[in-house]
Amino acid sequence: MKKEWNKNIVRAGLILSFLAINALILFGISSVFSYLNMGADRADMLHLESPMAEVYLPKIEWAHTNSLGRPMEEQTLKKIQKDYLSAWYVRNQAFMNNEQQGIADYYTDSIRQKIYRIIDFNKANGTSVKGTTLDHHPILEFYSADGKLVVFTDRNVVSFKQVFKGQTLVNQQRTSSSFKVMMLLEDGFWRIRHMVEIQEQKDNVSGIEVTSKEKISEISKSKGVNYYPKDSPWAMFGANFNEQIVDKDFNILQKMGLNTVRIFVPYEDFGKAKGDEQKLAKLKRTLDIASNHDLKVIVTLFDFYGDYDIRDWTFTHRHAEQVVMALKDHEALLAWDIKNEPDLDFESRGKEMVLAWLEQLVLIVKQWDKNHPVTIGWSNPEVAVQLSEEVDFVSFHYYKELSQFKVAFDRLQNSIPDKILVLQEYGYSSYNGIWNGYQGDQKDQGSYYKQMQTILDKEHIPFLFWTMYDFEEVPTTVVGSLPWRRERQKYFGFLDSEGEAKPSFRFLDYSKKTY
Amino acid sequence: MKHITYILLLVFMIQGCTKAKVEHTSDNSPISLTTAQESFVAGQVIVLKFEAAKSKGPLLVITNALGTSIIEPVLNEGGIEFHIPYQFTQKAGLCKWQLVRNGKIELSGKLHIIPDTVDGRNIETYLGPRSITAGDRDFTMLVVAPTDRYDNPLVDETPVTVKQQFEGRIAEENIKINNLMAWTNIGAPQKSGRILATASVDNSYSKELTTIVYPANATDFTIDYQREHSYADGNQSISFSTSNITDQYGNKVSDGTLVTFMVENGAGALLQTTGTTIDGVAKAKLLHPSQKDTWTITAFITGAAKSSSIAVDFESAVTDYLVSYDNDKRSITVGPIKSFMGQQIPDGLDIQTSIYNAQNVLLETKHTTSKHGYGEFFLSPDYFLKGKYRIEVETAGINQSQTLEIQ
Numbered sequence: 001m002k003k004e005w006n007k008n009i010v011r012a013g014l015i016l017s018f019l020a021i022n023a024l025i026l027f028g029i030s031s032v033f034s035y036l037n038m039g040a041d042r043a044d045m046l047h048l049e050s051p052m053a054e055v056y057l058p059k060i061e062w063a064h065t066n067s068l069g070r071p072m073e074e075q076t077l078k079k080i081q082k083d084y085l086s087a088w089y090v091r092n093q094a095f096m097n098n099e100q101q102g103i104a105d106y107y108t109d110s111i112r113q114k115i116y117r118i119i120d121f122n123k124a125n126g127t128s129v130k131g132t133t134l135d136h137h138p139i140l141e142f143y144s145a146d147g148k149l150v151v152f153t154d155r156n157v158v159s160f161k162q163v164f165k166g167q168t169l170v171n172q173q174r175t176s177s178s179f180k181v182m183m184l185l186e187d188g189f190w191r192i193r194h195m196v197e198i199q200e201q202k203d204n205v206s207g208i209e210v211t212s213k214e215k216i217s218e219i220s221k222s223k224g225v226n227y228y229p230k231d232s233p234w235a236m237f238g239a240n241f242n243e244q245i246v247d248k249d250f251n252i253l254q255k256m257g258l259n260t261v262r263i264f265v266p267y268e269d270f271g272k273a274k275g276d277e278q279k280l281a282k283l284k285r286t287l288d289i290a291s292n293h294d295l296k297v298i299v300t301l302f303d304f305y306g307d308y309d310i311r312d313w314t315f316t317h318r319h320a321e322q323v324v325m326a327l328k329d330h331e332a333l334l335a336w337d338i339k340n341e342p343d344l345d346f347e348s349r350g351k352e353m354v355l356a357w358l359e360q361l362v363l364i365v366k367q368w369d370k371n372h373p374v375t376i377g378w379s380n381p382e383v384a385v386q387l388s389e390e391v392d393f394v395s396f397h398y399y400k401e402l403s404q405f406k407v408a409f410d411r412l413q414n415s416i417p418d419k420i421l422v423l424q425e426y427g428y429s430s431y432n433g434i435w436n437g438y439q440g441d442q443k444d445q446g447s448y449y450k451q452m453q454t455i456l457d458k459e460h461i462p463f464l465f466w467t468m469y470d471f472e473e474v475p476t477t478v479v480g481s482l483p484w485r486r487e488r489q490k491y492f493g494f495l496d497s498e499g500e501a502k503p504s505f506r507f508l509d510y511s512k513k514t515y
Numbered sequence: 516m517k518h519i520t521y522i523l524l525l526v527f528m529i530q531g532c533t534k535a536k537v538e539h540t541s542d543n544s545p546i547s548l549t550t551a552q553e554s555f556v557a558g559q560v561i562v563l564k565f566e567a568a569k570s571k572g573p574l575l576v577i578t579n580a581l582g583t584s585i586i587e588p589v590l591n592e593g594g595i596e597f598h599i600p601y602q603f604t605q606k607a608g609l610c611k612w613q614l615v616r617n618g619k620i621e622l623s624g625k626l627h628i629i630p631d632t633v634d635g636r637n638i639e640t641y642l643g644p645r646s647i648t649a650g651d652r653d654f655t656m657l658v659v660a661p662t663d664r665y666d667n668p669l670v671d672e673t674p675v676t677v678k679q680q681f682e683g684r685i686a687e688e689n690i691k692i693n694n695l696m697a698w699t700n701i702g703a704p705q706k707s708g709r710i711l712a713t714a715s716v717d718n719s720y721s722k723e724l725t726t727i728v729y730p731a732n733a734t735d736f737t738i739d740y741q742r743e744h745s746y747a748d749g750n751q752s753i754s755f756s757t758s759n760i761t762d763q764y765g766n767k768v769s770d771g772t773l774v775t776f777m778v779e780n781g782a783g784a785l786l787q788t789t790g791t792t793i794d795g796v797a798k799a800k801l802l803h804p805s806q807k808d809t810w811t812i813t814a815f816i817t818g819a820a821k822s823s824s825i826a827v828d829f830e831s832a833v834t835d836y837l838v839s840y841d842n843d844k845r846s847i848t849v850g851p852i853k854s855f856m857g858q859q860i861p862d863g864l865d866i867q868t869s870i871y872n873a874q875n876v877l878l879e880t881k882h883t884t885s886k887h888g889y890g891e892f893f894l895s896p897d898y899f900l901k902g903k904y905r906i907e908v909e910t911a912g913i914n915q916s917q918t919l920e921i922q
Contacts, residue, residue, distance in 0.1 A: 069656065069698065095582055110666050111581070117602045118582035127585045141694040145656035146643025151694045163576050163615075165585055171576050171615040179580055182660065182668070182695045184641075194660070194668050194695050196608040197580040 056089035057273055057314040059321070060136040067140040070147060077140075080150055080183060083190035088133055091115065092311075096130050098123040108184055108193045130310045131161030134317060134360065138181075148185040153178065156200065160310065160360060162352075172356055176200060216373045216392050219335060220420050222296070222462035223510055224260025225253060230469040230497065234303075234478050236263065236286075237270075237279045247289050249468060252495075254293040257510030260334060261290060262298040262424065262464050265323055267305035273315035275322035283323070287332040296334035298424075298464070299327060300377060301361075303340055304477065308349045308357040316357070320365060328369035335372055336365050337395060337424070341379035343386070355386060362390045377424050381408040388416045397425035402451055409461065420462070426452065427466035430502060431491040435484035446503030449494070453507050465508065469493040544568040546614065546621055549594065553624070557607045557631045557665045561599040564591065565614065565622075573616040579606050604628065607667035632673075635664030636719035642712055646727045649766055653703040655726045659714040660696040668695040673716060680711040681728075703728055705764040730766035733820040738776070738812060740825065742803070746832035747912075748854055749805030750861040755788070757814055757822065759795040767795035772816060779811045780804065805864055806912025807831040833860060833911035844919045845896065849908055850889035859888035866890035866910040873903045885910070894921065 060081060064072070083106060090102030098119050103112050122128065135158035142151040155178045162172040182194040229249060232240040253261065263286060270276050283299075290297050301320055327333050338361050345354050362374050373392030378384040384396040394416060398405055413421055428448035432441040449465070456463045470493040479485040490497075494504045546567040555561050563575065565588075575586040575597040584603070588595035603610055607630045614622040639660045647653040657677060661669050675697040677688045681704055690697045701710060707730045714721045742753040755776050760768045774797035778786040790799035797814075804810075808829045814822040836852045847868065852860040864885040870878045879898070883890045890910070901921050908915045 091582075114602070114606060114666070115581050118584060121600055121602050122582070122584055125585060125587070127583075129583045131583070142696070142698065144641065144643065144658050144698070145654070145700070146641075146645075148643060149641055149658055149696075151696060153694070161583065163583060163585060165574070169618065170574055170585060171613065171618065171620065173613075173620070175578075175611075177580075177609075177611075180695055194662075195580045196668060196695065197610075199609065 054273065055311075056085050056132075057318045058085065058088075058133045058136055059317065060085065060138065063137065063139040067143060069143045070145050072140055072143050073147075076143075076147065080190045081138075084138075084154075084181070084183065084192070085136075087192050092131050092133075094119055095122065096128055098128055105189055106191055108186065108191045111192060111195065126166045128164045129161055130164070131159055132310045132313050133157055133159040134313065134364070141180075149182065150190070151180070151182045153180050153198070160313065160356065162310065162356075169352060172352060174360065212371070215371060216420060218296075219373060219393050219422060220460070220462050222260040222298075222334070222422060222464065224258050224262065224295070224298075224464045225468050226425055226464055226466045227253075227261040227263055227468055228471070230471065230495075230499065233469075233471040233473070234264075234266075234475050235269070237265075237282045241282045243285060243289065246286055247292075250289055250293040250295055253295060253468070255511055256508065257512075258508075259294065260296050260298060260462075260464060262300060262337065264300045264303040264340065266303040267301075267316070267319060269304070270319065270323065273318040275319065280323065280326050284326060284330065287327060287330045291330070291332035295332065297332050298335045298337050298375075299323070299333065300337040300340050301365075302338065305339070306345050306349065308345065308353045310353075313357065313360065316361065317364060320361060321368060324365055324368045328372065333372055335393070336369065336374045337377045338362055338365065338374060340377045341397065342376060343379050343383040358387055359390055362387065375422070375424075381412045384412055384421075385415050388419055391419070393420040393422055395422045395424035398423060399426060402448060405452070406455060406459075409459070423456065423461055423463040425464060425466045427492045428504075429488045429491045430470075430504075431488045433487060435487050442502045442504070445491075445494075446507060449504040449507040465494075467492050469495050469499070470497040470502075472497045546573060546616070548614075548622055548624065554627045554629065555604070557628050557663060557667050558601075558605050561604050561626065562596050563599065563612065564594060564596040566594040573614050573621065576613045576615055577603055577610060578612075579603055579610040580608050581606060599626075605665040605667075607663070607665070630663040630667040630669050631665060632663060632669065636669075636716055637662045637664065637666070638714055638716060638719055638721035640712070640714050640721040640724055642724040642726055644726065646729055647703045648731050649703055649705055649707045649728050649762060649764055650731045651702070651705070654700045655703075655710070655712075656698060656700050657712050657714065657724070658696050658698045659690075659692075659721065661692070661714075661716045661719070668692075669716065673697075675714055675716050677712065677714045679713075682706065682708055701726070705766075707762075707766040707769075730768050731762035731764065733760045733768045733772060733816045734763055735820045736760045736814070736822050738814045738822045738825060740812070740827055742827075744855070745828065745830055746855045747804045747806050747808055747829035748832040748861065749803055749864055749911075751803050752800045753803060753827065754798060754800045755790075755812060755814070756798045757790075757792070757796055760792060760797070760816070760820070761795065768792055768816075770794065772797070774799070774814050774816055776801075776812055776814045781808045781810075786810075804829050805832075831912060833864075833913060835913065836910065836915075838906075838908050838915055838917055840919060844921045845894045845899070847892040847894070847906065847908075848889060849891070849910065850885065852885055852888050852890075852910065860885055860911070862886050864890075864910055866908065868892050869907040869909075870894065870899070871905040871907070873905075875905065878904075 062077065087106035090106055094100060094103050100116055100119060103115055107115060136154050137156050138152045138154040140152045156176050157179065158174065158176050160174045163170045178198050178200050180196045180198055181192060183190045184193045228234060228236055229245050232238060265283065270279050287297050301323060338358055342354050342358055358376055365374050375391045375393050375395045376387060378396045381396045381398060384394050388394050428445045430442040430445040432438055470491050474486050474489045479489050494502055494508050496502055544567065546565055549564045549566050567573065573588060577584055577586060577599060586597045588597055607628045610626040610628055612624055613620045641658040642655060644655055647655050659675050661675065663669065669692055671693050673692040675690050675692060677690060677699050679686050679701055688699055690699050701712060707728050710726050710728060712724050737758045738755055740753055740755050743751045757774055762768060770793055772792040773789060774792060775787060775789045776799050778801065780786065786801060788799040788801050790797040810827045811824055812827065813824045832855045833852055836850055839848045840846065849866050852864060854860045862885055866883050866885060867880060869880045872878055881892050883892060899921055903918060903920050905916065905918045
């Protein structure tokens with residue numbers, strides 16, 4: 001009997017090893033085959049010019065005054081601009097890494113030596129500089145008759161830089177400077193020959209206007225919801241965008257006596273720096289629909305963005321510019337929310353970095369849109385004091401103990417007494433299942449809202465709760481793949497995934513309440 | 516709350532992000548600048564002195580048009596001082612400094628550094644276009660970018676003297692630097708030649724630059740011809756030449772200007788030959804025709820000028836010739852063909868024979884060229900059966916028609 005067993009084991013072993021060897025051989029052959037088939041694409045034979053990735057996109061506006069010499073051709077100006085910005089880019093990179101790479105392409109021989117000397121000095125002293133320029137206003141001064149030499153004054157160049165000694169941040173600052181620049185056309189490159197910093201001319205630097213008090217006070221009447229459609233949460237403007245659904249939802253919100261919705265503009269989804277015309281059109285349409293239902297919209301920018309690196313700033317600025325410019329005159333627009341819960345990135349990205357990025361964006365969004373207040377959607381009341389000077393009103397989220405809310409709110413209001421506070425997100429999940437030990441259900445959600453709305457109504461705190469619907473699917477990019485997080489996130493609605501009212505609906509229905 | 520973990524995902528993506536820690540020292544003692552001077556000459560030693568209790572802590576961040584650096588303080592009696600490195604003192608323009616302590620800017624200021632005008636100037640000159648056309652419309656531009664010995668462009672309003680030389684005359688002009696450089700236009704003279712240009716600032720001089728003044732477009736001209744004889748022998752060549760071609764200011768056109776001679780013969784066919792000018796004159800040749808003809812010749816410089824037309828007559832070189840046969844009348848011999856002095860016509864004269872049958876239907880046209888004054892044809896028995904035929908021979912513009920009977 002035992003012998004029989006051993007035999008079978010040996011047989012099984014033989015068969016399995018035979019299969020395994022075959023599998024390995026097949027795998028080996030296929031690897032060799034695929035290795036031999038890879039390599040240069042046939043199209044490589046054509047030596048097609050690959051478009052250079054856009055790596056640096058600060059805002060640049062040329063002023064064509066009466067420049068001397070030859071009249072400037074549009075094509076040449078574009079080339080000069082491209083090479084001039086590349087010159088800035090390679091220099092920023094060079095000072096960040098203390099390496100000479102790229103400098104030779106955009107600086108003539110004598111000026112490049114001077115840059116190299118500073119790089120060597122910084123390298124020896126352990127200094128590195130992370131910087132970017134944000135705004136250029138060049139005025140063409142002179143273009144030579146043979147089209148090989150150009151002089152311009154780049155006025156009020158807004159730049160931001162962080163100076164490091166070793167790993168330590170010594171100083172970070174936003175500065176504005178003006179330069180006189182001479183560029184020469186050499187080997188098809190426009191290269192900087194001279195660059196001299198000159199005294200800033202302050203006269204027409206437009207100061208940032210203060211957003212009007214009336215606009216800000218409109219916020220204090222906000223009663224609303226963080227909105228995503230039932231079937232396309234966190235992907236509202238994708239292929240599933242349906243005007244009828246949005247219209248139906250906004251109709252419900254209007255009938256509930258609410259006046260505000262907060263929507264999200266994802267950074268990558270909206271084409272990053274390039275902008276996605278189609279999605280912008282959908283966003284505009286959403287605002288149109290909101291306007292039809294007397295709803296005001298808080299637009300939250302940079303959803304799902306988390307880089308903040310200085311090298312990325314010009315892209316984010318171009319992105320914001322496109323969205324802001326497209327919507328700034330829309331009557332349904334209530335306010336700009338720069339970013340949702342940026343404080344969650346403090347640890348991974350560095351608090352200074354995130355705050356600096358936010359501050360710049362608040363400044364430029366205000367520059368582009370002087371009529372709408374700007375805020376930042378902090379994830380909790382404790383952190384909301386950050387940049388409270390810069391924003392027009394302070395927004396925070398609250399998902400902690402209901403009993404602690406009033407205390408936290410008062411503490412925040414006391415530390416920034418002159419700013420309106422908006423409870424921009426709060427809510428309670430009616431999830432009742434294995435992951436929370438069957439604790440909490442729709443009734444608990446109802447009683448949460450009952451108590452919360454009582455406080456909010458009594459204190460006249462503007463609020464936007466989270467959210468309208470229960471969602472059947474929550475993307476892993478939102479809360480990760482841990483089931484206790486995802487499941488919980490599915491049940492924050494006051495309507496269930498069928499669109500039926502949950503008990504909490506009663507406490508959020510302001511059509512039957514009197515304020 | 517809801518976007519918690521996507522951030523965690525992003526953490527992995529870019530590692531180049533340095534975590535920024537702000538330097539903290541708990542020093543709040545007062546600090547003040549004691550260096551009053553703000554204006555310096557490039558290359559001058561710059562030391563910024565501060566009155567401070569401690570030497571540790573503060574750092575000086577300096578920025579000029581080219582870069583930013585951090586300078587460590589040096590202890591001095593009663594304070595600290597910062598020695599600005601040559602990378603910054605030698606660069607003219609604004610140099611901004613900030614005294615940073617505990618991540619905060621305590622003091623800030625600007626240094627105005629002006630170019631060192633005392634000695635060792637360097638003058639860069641750019642002249643272009645490097646070739647221009649004579650006349651009142653074209654010009655070349657001289658851009659002068661003088662720098663001091665540290666390669667800093669000189670300040671606005673610095674006078675620059677520009678000199679230009681053409682045909683022994685030297686003209687001088689005084690211009691001023693504006694926007695890093697000074698510039699002037701040098702107009703083209705009416706004569707072709709070379710303009711030499713140079714610039715100077717005080718006692719510094721640039722190198723010499725040249726622009727070539729090319730003659731302007733050609734004006735209309737005349738042509739003439741030369742030949743050995745007037746016979747249409749198909750052997751000698753006729754040579755055409757232009758008059759001296761000049762522009763409107765009397766400059767001979769540039770050597771190598773292409774002149775196209777168009778010849779129209781008596782039948783209306785066009786012949787063409789080209790030549791390029793040397794010293795204002797272009798020459799070109801064509802072979803004589805092989806029969807009496809009259810040519811009309813016009814020359815062109817495309818897009819610029821044309822000549823008057825001339826006519827040339829050619830008279831026949833051959834007056835007559837014999838056509839003879841062998842016995843069976845299958846071999847036809849044309850010749851001797853004699854030229855104007857009775858000499859054999861040069862080899863290669865085209866001879867054509869057309870063969871007709873008795874019904875006067877063209878059966879075949881044969882070609883050959885003359886050799887030693889003769890041309891031969893053979894009527895193959897495979898194609899030409901016995902019978903009566905008519906042949907028509909044509910050469911040098913002379914026709915002969917004969918009937919023959921192949922036996």
